[in-house]
């Protein structure tokens with residue numbers, strides 16, 4: 537399962553809540569995030585997010601993200617899935633399409649093939665897409681003064697393209713990607729997330745691994 541959406545759309549807040557709720561229901565859950573999730577990938581994450589005087593080409597950005605994704609897929613995601621663990625990943629391949637494709641203008645077909653190559657074809661069973669007006673997301677993030685990373689500092693126009701990108705992706709793959717109105721209260725969103733996830737788990741015939 538992946539959580540996608542712009543900055544400040546509530547992905548992390550909701551991932552934490554969903555993990556708690558699924559764990560209470562007896563599922564074994566792993567919460568992780570991209571870029572990152574392994575020692576090597578977290579180092580690549582720092583390179584990506586730190587504010588630096590040296591400009592970074594979108595291609596460089598993409599290659600670093602994909603290097604981190606491969607490491608994460610090999611070291612964390614695939615082994616967890618093989619043990620029957622539910623993996624909840626905060627950002628994944630769709631973020632690359634939205635940010636480096638729709639927003640930075642790299643070729644979407646190339647990015648899709650690179651994603652497939654980097655992940656060995658790993659595709660989420662369900663993607664929750666948190667949709668929020670750009671200004672609302674940035675205001676939420678800017679309340680946390682310390683967490684202004686390189687991407688938060690991009691112009692509003694950039695974040696508007698990211699948002700349109702996620703909406704276009706969701707439109708193309710409505711079975712995998714569910715869009716959630718992220719303007720709602722955290723409680724209302726959590727309820728919607730839980731309903732969607734439990735329904736998908738039932739249709740995939742995934743049952744809790746232990747009972748309380």
Ligand SMILES: Nc1ncnc2c1ncn2[C@@H]1O[C@H](COP(=O)(O)OP(=O)(O)O)[C@@H](O)[C@H]1O
Nearest residue numbers: 542543544545546547548549676677720721722
């Ligand atoms: N539904 C919501 N309504 C208002 N504020 C929210 C909501 N969800 C999260 N927040 C707050 O907005 C900020 C960004 O949320 P976060 O979950 O970190 O977003 P993301 O991981 O998508 O960047 C946090 O300060 C969080 O407490």
Ligand SMILES: [Mg+2]
Nearest residue numbers: 547548549626
């Ligand atoms: Mg987050």
